[in-house]
Amino acid sequence: MAITDSAADDTLDELLRNKARIIELPDDNNEDEVTGVPFPGNHLRKNGIHHLPQWLQQTTIGLFHDDYNTVSSEALDKTAAECLPHLTGQDNQGIPLNRHGLPHLQRKQHASFLHTPLKGLPAPYAAMDASRPWLFYWCTAGLSFLREDVSMYRERLMETVRPLQNKIGGFGGGHGQLSHCACTYATLLALATVGGLDVIDREAMWHWLGTVKQADGGFRMAIGAEEDIRGAYCAMTAITLLNLPLELPPDSPTREAGLTHFTDRLGEWISTCQSYEGGISSAPNHEVHGAYAFCALACLCILGPPHITIPKYLDVDRLIRCLTTLQTNPEGGFAGRTNKLVDACYSHWVGGCWALLEAAVVGPHEAKQNGSVSSAESRLWNREALVRYLLTCCQQPGPKGGMRDKPSARPDGYHTCYSLSGLSAAQNQYTYNTTASTTDRETGRLLSAFNWKGERASEGDMKGLSVERNDVVELVHPVFVIRFEAVEEARRKFARGGFPVVEGTD
Template sequence: MVVRTKGARCRNRAIFIRKFPKQKGNMAASNPTSRPNLDAITDDDFEYVDEEFGSSYSPDQVQPQPEPMIPDLFKQPPLVKDDLITDTSRLQDQTVDHCLPFLAGEDGPLELNDYGLPRLNREKHVKFLKQSLGPLPGRFVAMDASRPWFLYWCLSGLTMMGENVSSYRESVIATARTMQNESGGFGGGHGQLSHLATTYSVILAIALVGGEDAYDVIDRKGMWKWLCTLKQPDGGFQVCMGGEEDIRGAYIAAVIITLLDLPLDLTPESPAYDGGRSNLLTGIAEYVRSCQTFEGGISSQPNNEAHGAYAFCALACLALLDNPRRVIPSYLDVPRLVSWLSYRQYAPEGGFSGRTNKLVDGCYSHWVGGCFPLLEACLGSSGSGSKEKNRTATGLAAAPETLYSREGLIRYILTCCQDQTKRGGLRDKPYKMSDAYHTNYVLSGLSSAQHQWDLDSDPLPLSEGETTPTMAALGADSIWNVFPYIDDNDQIYEDSDRVRPIHPAYAIPQKNVAGIKAYFQGRSGFA
């Protein structure tokens, strides 16, 4: 797994902040005497600054307050708006009203940069996540079946903010042990049934703390047997024995199978067992396809409404099955999906909503925002491995540098999603409480907005006679390269506010994916 930066150009572009922010679009006239944010200028260009401003800048002189560079797009209600008022529009208008002061930097005495943005309040968010790791008071009893999620959300959020979480290894091991069932898989806690969602979060938490002791907690054989019992004849997975079958199940199964390198054979106990013709991955992509809706988005189960969280599950699942450049267009209507995903972004808020005519919510920064790296890979926009760069498997144009407004999302996250009180943490939207779930997924969204992913491998050739891949988890080993995303205009946030990148499909850093995979790889038996 290669992680590299694009060399000098990148580094420079990432650090340098334009001294006089370039005027954008039909932005309000900026104050010509606005002075640069000196804090943001590094030593490297200090002399430069002296030269430019030495004559005009004097600390004693009273300087007019610089007008922050906030494009009108994020300061005004949308241009086209209907008069008809319904419940939906009422809520939408209220949300815009709530967000606008935050977007305009008028919500409090926060220190803002030239672009009108506050800093990422790392210290408070780190403290918030550490507190969320417990012990938790009694009112959290409603989360009793979701405790493994807290492990993943907190450790993942901390990791993205640059914290070293390996010190939690022992406690993750101890906690995970009580959640594992003898019949395979992890439940929400002692005496709770194994569930794919809780298993997913425990495994990712284990991968995040890393180390053989931690990996060894997982009963791989039990896991395989249990997964077999969840596999359904239509290709999907139930989330637990007797539980619902939905697209989360398909995504999580793909994550578990590829991270633990499980054998694909089905046990005779599996509801999908057909004498050895089908395996754990058979029909899974078809199941994903059946969840695409007429709107182009993806629903939890066939015939439901398109929803952002399931779009991520669908794309990430497919990306683990085969090279996204081939598998995504083979199973999904890409133009409709791109359209639907693009429409999830709202202005002036800048954030994403989860469904048509629903409100923005910080967590979709990941669920929807996290779809774009996978889509961009599918559209082969930046594939250095591909010779024919402009030609994609879909016959569609290569994606431009970015399909959505990264600026909009970053603005929403930094202004609206941060709880600036003592509490810290990130949230759905202003006036909502921060929580571990939103803190993690808002940071994941921020991470994907700040980075660019490049799929460095071409699809492996299909075997003879195949039109679509046979689902052998070929995509799980796709080589992804990551670079800091460099805006052609200006970088609106401080470079130190860049959080760490995470794997587009596994949602944890590549290093951790590589660590757990290396440990389990080739253990096809259960020694």
């Protein structure tokens, strides 16, 4: 959730979320011999379901239930209880099943859900007035992940964001609002998705980014705002997609501290965000959080090839261990922090880390050995479990569609977009081409982030994941989180770098 600031998890939740709607378990969970305490899932034994994967079988679910209850364990148990009927196929919410017995991806409904906010929003959405660019991104990108045509939004989006762009560069959340890294990132990706990048003043953007770069190597989210790892990822995304010069602008205050480039001290700063648990925090010493792991890894994958920059700046073994444990048992989705609850948005924030980490671990060595590094067997994580969680628990049934954090939550654009990109991460294969060049000789542009290849789920992959072709989401770029075509367009469009000469300035 972190990257969206307070937008998605706070404001929307507080304002728009219903009281929790917990799905009751059937009243037969009194068989508590296994652990001695009532535990969700005990009822499943009676039904003799054997086709379930091992982590959903009663023998596994009943393990390790500590008797010592606290607020955390009660919340974890309650979440398992609301998810299990869906995970085990007892309650499919009326969603049609595919031939493997999992609910189909409700493509049409989710597409319609994502089109709706773009038409206009009622007054209570004033609470999102500072994060409206996120809606542009979640909706247009989410639609494109479903292979919906979004080109009809091009002109309107370009018009809409014009007052959000400030003369000093960058985009704010709305007209008259300060430029902000998150708003800039979201606007940029939405524009790339619909093909509207021409509206961006690249030179002003370059100057503005020079004002948020910090002497310690990181980036502030806005002038006078907090410095955290989202800023680093958002800023480097803009610099690379738009092919802005890596040199700091002459007016950048950071030059006084001896820095000359946006990349100066950046990898080192990211290193300081790896915590004692092995995961990544928003800034040094804060708690490990899944969303920040993605920001750190994606930023390192902009700086260079994954197998070089990731191990250079992070302890990979400890990071993998930490992220692995965030895949929750029995739900199969990801939590954002140790001992916290599963939430569909981390399907992207943590689920999206694996392609980057697998490429870091594999490197050029095995690629050579096997010809290709992609294999139907996932190497580090459980793709099948994530797909099951998203399809069974996170789809809002009914004609309005949309995807949600967990069954008791309401769907929203944020969770729909990141559920879809998480699905794509689980279903498709992403590999890094270790032989491609990493820097453009002419312009100095960092090219590593453009060296990714996506491969659609094969028949074998689909069978292993219990999905049909129709349930598979489009390829999503593992670093920029938009369609590959949109990334390619930005790469091509700004290949020449530099800034246009404005008439009369000579």
